[in-house]
Structure formats: structure tokens, C-alpha cells
Amino acid sequence: MKKREEETQVELVRLNKFLSHNSNYSRREADKLIEEGKVKINGKVVTNLATKVSNNDEVEIGRKKIKEDKNKISTVIVYNKPKGEIVSKKDPQGRRTIYDSLDHKYKHFLSVGRLDYASEGLLLLSDSVTIVDALMHSDLERVYKIKVNGVITKPVEEAMQHGLEIEDATSGAYKTSKIKSMSFAPFLAYDILTNSEKFSKIKVVISEGKNRELRRFFAHFGLDVLDLKRLEYGGISLNNLPTGKTRYLTKEEYKNLRIFMNEDDRSI
Template identity: 70%
Template sequence: MKGKNEEQVEEETRLNKFISHNSNYSRREADKIIEEGKVSINGTPVKNLATKVKPDDIVRIGKKIIKEDKNRMYTVIMYNKPKGELVTKNDPQGRKVIFDSLDKKYKHFMPIGRLDYSSEGLILLTDSVDVANKLMHSKLERIYKIKVNGEIHKKVEEAMLNGLELEDATTGAHEKSKIKSMNFEPFIAYQIISNNKNFSKLKVAIAEGKNRELRRFFGHFGLEVMDLKRFEFGGISLNNLPTGKSRYLTKDEYKDLRLFLNENE
């Protein structure tokens, strides 16, 4: 059991996080108004950026009281994963993991889904178990750009349109994977960008995030996935975020995320 003081510490929230989660200020903007002395707690102006807010504190920006939005007391960030990093906390083989590149303040965050070692692109991470679970198990659209070492023929298109059930879905899987069979739902959409015998490029949208799903799907047709990049998840897009960099969600992205979470309570 935890003592009273330990529970209280867990409930405290860093001031800039409290402001950014419950107002229209970003964390950077929150830091600025704190340093400018525009923020007070229980009537006392605060300029220390390390200040924590307790549940019963009254926080004001100027004369306006900032009330806690229970639906938004979490943080979600986006990371543009490069090839050659694992989406895990640590690797027994000593390979590089995403947390080697991310700022140490994100070390307790949970990745929402996975991209394998050779894949790149958008990874969402959060400090909320509930948010992570709801997004991971959602049917939200995931959009990828893919390059395969061959031609996208009619049977591949038919499977993208109608779905596919495989007893043996091991081609394209990791050699140590225990998942042998797999059911692939119809793709939400696909666009063939180039198509020839040497290699083809396409953009696909799917609503699942199974283990090496796309590598297994195309592997069944003798097509090795040479490049795979996820650039959108649930309407949240990489846009111009450089490889190896991270950012917080925007106000609009948080708004859309809250709507989704509220609808899926």
C-alpha cells in the first residue's frame, strides 16, 4: 500500500503541462507566461518552471481560472522513426531503440503500435495506458508508402479489395514470430504509384496494425517489401517532421483525439 504523501506526489502535475492540457497555450507558450509572472497558484505568482500543481490548487492566468479538463490529462507525441531502430524500451542484442533517440523525459511513454526494425515513419507515444490501448485496438486509418520488388498483379489487387485469409502467413514474418496464420481485412484504399517487373511503389490505407501485416500480405504473393514508411495514423500526419525528430500534437490534433476517445469510452 502507498502512503498519503506518495499518492499526493503521483497526482501532482508540472505547471506547464497542466496549462497546455487545459488551455489553448502550448507548453512553450506556457513556459513563457510562467517566466513573465502571469501565472499564479492559490493567489501567489509563480515563475519557477519546475513548479508542480496539486489537485486542489487554483491556477490562474491573469484573472482567469484554468480548470482541469479530465479528458485531456495525458500527453501524446509523434516520432518520425528512422530505419534501424526498434520500437521497444531496450534490446538484449544491444541494437538501437527509439528511446535512445527520444528525449529522456519521454522514457516512461508507451509506443502506440509498432514499426519493425527495417521500417520507418510515424510512431505515436503517450503517457496514458488508456489512450494507448484505445488507439492500438482501434480501426483508425493507417496510411503507408511501400516499395516492393516486383509487379502488383491482378491477384494482389483482388486481395487488397476483398481481404485475404492465410493459414501460412510466415513469408515476410520475423523468423522468431509465433504467429503463423493471419486474416487480412480489405484495405481501406490503395493507390499504385508505379508498377513494373523490377519494383513497384504504392500507397495503402489499412485499419489494422497486426504483426508485420503488410510484409506478410505482400510476401504471400512473392513480393518482398523493400521500403515501408507509415506517414499517417488516424488523421495525424508526419507532414514535414524530419526523420529522427519528435513533436507534440497540435491543438487541432488533440481536439480530434479527444472526440475519438469520448466516442469510444
């Protein structure tokens, strides 16, 4: 893992994320509470969903104080997410979420980014908002194994090598996505495992992976992503972790995380 370049004395997080992390409310439920004027910060009612707070602020829902235990030891787990689960605490459509599968003791953990419903593989979760935000907004390497329904052509390889600008990148996106144009940075690395007219398999390394980036990228070339599995995130690998199971970070992985976070051993 690379060390963070920027440091701040006070970590600020969005209010809904703070509430979700430190209570049983989902982010959607937290948003509703904020809009209804049921949340106070330092004694004042807030209704702005963009509000951010730090651990120094006093946050209340009604008369109940919501605060982070500063003395707890932060935990990071690896979950091998199966296909057919939503990375969310609740789904309006009633689909299964990762929290239906995870042990109850992880119900307050937050995920480092997301894997969509049809994707599988490595998902990091933590009980530390600071760690989640740092990892999610980093340029750490993400490794994916992908299967597409066609040939990896020379134009596809050139785009992986040099990057790509697409004005209409709606193919491969969610129907409800408001993001149309996208800029794709050059892939950090790729390895074509099989290449044929029927389907091809490729291993890619990128530094982001948000907004269905890979699905949009290959869709631009008329290729549908049939399977997508994340194998690594920031040097943390699935290894032999079975689908649907979790594990804690190893001592070496925690050591690398501390270096990345630029904190001492008592911080996580």
C-alpha cells in the same frame, strides 16, 4: 478520428505496462520483478504476468509505491522513426532503440503499436496508458507507403479489394513468430504509384498493421517489402517532420483525440 463505441468506468491495463509507464523499468524488467514476487497489489504479492490493474489499485515494488499522477496533463507526441531502431525500451541484442534517440523527458512514454526495425515513419507516443490502449486497439486508419520488388498483379489487387485468408503466413514474419495463419481484411484504400518488373510503389490504407501484416501480405505473392513508411495514423500525419524528430499534436489534433476518447478538455 472515430469515436470509441465502448466505454468502461474503470480502465484496466496489464501490470507490466502499468509499471513500465510509471517507473524506469522496461516491460521485460517488470515481468521479471513480478515473477520474482517483488510486486504487490493492494498489499498482496502477485506473480501472474496476466494480472491487470486500475488507477484505483495500490501497486508496490518492494516498499516503493508506484502510482499514476491523476492530475497531470496527458501528452501525445509524433516521432518520425528512422530505420534501424527498435520500438522498445531495451533490446537484448543491443540494437538502438527509439529511447536512445528520444529526449530524456519522454523516457516513460509508451508507443502506440510498433514499427519494426526496418520500417520508418510516424509513431505516436503518450504518457497515458489509457490513450495508448485506446488508439492501439482502434480501427483508425493507418496510411503506409510501400516499395516492393516486383509487379503489383491483378491477384494482388483483388486480395487488397476483397481480403485474404492465408493458412501459412510465415513468409514475411519474424522467425520467432508463433502466428502462422492470418486473415487479412480488405484494404480501406490503395493507390499504385509505380508498377514495374523491377519494383513497384504503392500507398495503402488499412485499419490494423500488427504482426508484420503488410510484409506477410505481399510475401504471399512473392513480393518482398523493400521499404515501408507509415505516413498517417488516425488522421495524424507526419507532414514535414524530419526523420528522427518529434512534435506535439496540434490543437486540432488534440481536439479530435478528445472526441475520440469521449472525454472533456481537462482529461488530456
